[in-house]
Amino acid sequence: MLENLLKEVISLVAGKQAEEIVDLLDTQKYVNEFVIAKKLNLTINQTRNILYKISDYGLVSSIRKKDKRKGWYTYFWKIEIVKTLDFLKENLLKKIDTAEHYIKSRETKRFYVCERCHIELSEENALLNNFTCTECGSLLVLKDNIKVLKDLRKNKEKLEKDLALVEEEITKERGKEDKKRGKEARKEEKIKFKAKLKLKKSRMKAKKMEHHPEKSKNKKVKHSKKSHVKK
Numbered sequence: 652m653l654e655n656l657l658k659e660v661i662s663l664v665a666g667k668q669a670e671e672i673v674d675l676l677d678t679q680k681y682v683n684e685f686v687i688a689k690k691l692n693l694t695i696n697q698t699r700n701i702l703y704k705i706s707d708y709g710l711v712s713s714i715r716k717k718d719k720r721k722g723w724y725t726y727f728w729k730i731e732i733v734k735t736l737d738f739l740k741e742n743l744l745k746k747i748d749t750a751e752h753y754i755k756s757r758e759t760k761r762f763y764v765c766e767r768c769h770i771e772l773s774e775e776n777a778l779l780n781n782f783t784c785t786e787c788g789s790l791l792v793l794k795d796n797i798k799v800l801k802d803l804r805k806n807k808e809k810l811e812k813d814l815a816l817v818e819e820e821i822t823k824e825r826g827k828e829d830k831k832r833g834k835e836a837r838k839e840e841k842i843k844f845k846a847k848l849k850l851k852k853s854r855m856k857a858k859k860m861e862h863h864p865e866k867s868k869n870k871k872v873k874h875s876k877k878s879h880v881k882k
């Protein structure tokens with residue numbers, strides 16, 4: 652499901668032949684572009700061209716690493732899943748908007764059609780042409796909008812279903828991202844906490860030494876003994 656949605660977007664921005672790249676790009680780690688090229692059976696330049704096109708829309712991100720021996724850069728790519736789904740969502744919203752516009756137009760306006768050429772004219776244009784076809788001169792007839800409206804509404808319903816699916820996936824993926832970020836934040840907090848604890852312990856130790864100078868003296872003696880042995 653998710654894979655198909657991602658492929659749909661990649662196909663929209665980089666062409667149908669590029670959609671295979673979705674199978675090779677990971678959502679978590681960055682993938683070496685040479686590996687992608689090899690698996691797609693494309694040259695590195697062809698592969699980069701596809702990736703640059705997708706990256707223009709912010710749907711992939713990359714990091715680069717310098718090859719110390721050869722001195723050139725290799726790019727590693729990752730698909731930005733939420734951004735890609737957001738792109739699809741925007742696209743669907745636009746389509747729904749257009750569909751609504753067409754429906755409204757069919758509900759409120761009259762259209763005329765030439766039954767021979769299947770050319771359709773708005774009422775204004777039909778009037779300008781004395782209700783005759785601009786191609787063959789046949790008399791135009793009033794178009795029955797009922798069937799057209801049925802199809803338009805069906806199409807709009809399908810788009811809305813698709814939109815609901817995409818929104819569901821976005822929620823899922825956002826949740827995953829938040830979880831991951833939370834995990835990372837907790838990990839960082841743990842590290843900070845441990846560092847604080849260590850500092851506290853060493854401070855307490857230092858205080859103890861101040862209170863019991865004997866102990867510290869002993870230690871010093873021990874130390875010097877040890878170092879003496881080592882020599």
Ligand SMILES: [Zn+2]
Nearest residue numbers: 765768784787
């Ligand atoms: Zn005609």
